[in-house]
Amino acid sequence: MNEVLMISGMAIATFAIRYVMFGASDRITLAPTILKALRYVPPVVLTAIVAPEVLLSSGTVQVSYLNARLIGAIAAILVAWKTKNLLLTIVLGMVTFFIWKSVTATLT
Amino acid sequence: MVDSRLTSSEESGRTPLKFPRAEFWAGVRDIFPLVVGAAPFGVIFGTLATSNGLSVGATLAMSAFVFAGSAQFIAVGLVAAGTGWLLVVLTTFVVNLRHLLYSVSLLPHIKPLSHFWKVMLAFWLTDESFAVAIRRYEASDRSPHKHWYYLGAALFMYINWQLWTLLGVTIGQTIPNAADWGLDFAMSVTFIGMVVPYVKTKPMGIAVLVAGLTAILAYPLPHKLGLLFAAIAGILAGMLSERTQQASTTH
Numbered sequence: 001m002n003e004v005l006m007i008s009g010m011a012i013a014t015f016a017i018r019y020v021m022f023g024a025s026d027r028i029t030l031a032p033t034i035l036k037a038l039r040y041v042p043p044v045v046l047t048a049i050v051a052p053e054v055l056l057s058s059g060t061v062q063v064s065y066l067n068a069r070l071i072g073a074i075a076a077i078l079v080a081w082k083t084k085n086l087l088l089t090i091v092l093g094m095v096t097f098f099i100w101k102s103v104t105a106t107l108t
Numbered sequence: 109m110v111d112s113r114l115t116s117s118e119e120s121g122r123t124p125l126k127f128p129r130a131e132f133w134a135g136v137r138d139i140f141p142l143v144v145g146a147a148p149f150g151v152i153f154g155t156l157a158t159s160n161g162l163s164v165g166a167t168l169a170m171s172a173f174v175f176a177g178s179a180q181f182i183a184v185g186l187v188a189a190g191t192g193w194l195l196v197v198l199t200t201f202v203v204n205l206r207h208l209l210y211s212v213s214l215l216p217h218i219k220p221l222s223h224f225w226k227v228m229l230a231f232w233l234t235d236e237s238f239a240v241a242i243r244r245y246e247a248s249d250r251s252p253h254k255h256w257y258y259l260g261a262a263l264f265m266y267i268n269w270q271l272w273t274l275l276g277v278t279i280g281q282t283i284p285n286a287a288d289w290g291l292d293f294a295m296s297v298t299f300i301g302m303v304v305p306y307v308k309t310k311p312m313g314i315a316v317l318v319a320g321l322t323a324i325l326a327y328p329l330p331h332k333l334g335l336l337f338a339a340i341a342g343i344l345a346g347m348l349s350e351r352t353q354q355a356s357t358t359h
Contacts, residue, residue: 017205
């Protein structure tokens with residue numbers, strides 16, 4: 001394994017993807033339909049990252065009160081929905097998760 | 109914290125973040141929960157990489173020059189399996205494809221910046237810095253310095269990743285199982301707190317549901333492709349729902 005080649009290649013591949021759009025941004029004008037579609041990107045991507053984190057454990061869906069991540073996520077959704085306060089959502093979501101985790105750990 | 113500040117400035121029409129420095133530090137502050145969430149992964153990466161055949165120098169260099177968590181983990185797995193460097197590079201390319209979606213979304217905001225800024229912000233583009241930066245760009249106040257906010261957030265994320273990689277490489281073996289800390293859950297709750305306010309219309313609700321469901325179903329796909337498919341499925345579902353909604357109101 002040639003580490004220098006591998007890491008240089010990885011660095012170039014990663015930067016190329018991150019940069020190509022920014023670099024060409026002067027020449028790109030996005031069509032209204034594309035701009036409309038892009039409004040969905042942040043919520044859709046973040047949901048796609050979170051859903052497996054919360055619901056999957058070693059590849060299987062865990063819908064159970066024993067899944068502390070699911071309980072913490074439900075708490076976070078409720079807090080976010082009711083308060084629209086990001087910091088409060090993070091804190092109460094984490095607290096719920098940690099409490100639930102330690103409680104279920106003593107049960108099992 | 110950020111919420112109250114942004115809403116108060118929106119309501120009163122003031123622009124409290126007039127200065128680049130204020131934007132920079134606001135970015136640093138707002139990415140903090142995601143920095144905490146990334147910490148255990150940095151330790152695990154440092155520990156895993158060195159115990160799977162990567163040299164200490166290569167491990168640190170990967171975090172410093174590639175700076176892409178998922179791709180780094182997948183690369184370590186491939187190295188451990190004896191994969192050649194070219195295949196590792198190609199896999200990295202595929203794993204990082206989702207950044208195209210992020211950079212297109214940021215494009216309208218990034219356009220007026222100098223080339224130097226574009227290079228910097230591109231190098232430091234991650235899931236986390238995108239999530240935080242796009243939120244700032246979409247806030248209704250017209251600060252001309254929002255790229256400083258992005259830089260502050262991205263730079264904190266970068267320094268944090270280097271530090272925890274270094275800790276993993278050096279004393280990782282003595283640190284009790286970082287995967288069990290539960291700190292990674294900070295990312296989940298932060299992203300939930302960011303997503304929920306978007307869900308104000310039926311098309312957005314449908315888009316988010318479809319994305320979440322597809323992400324679960326497509327999770328077994330290799331190279332994080334499930335995430336990309338889920339995002340595209342969500343966008344299409346939202347657009348389709350928007351169209352049917354318009355069609356029903358015009359008839």
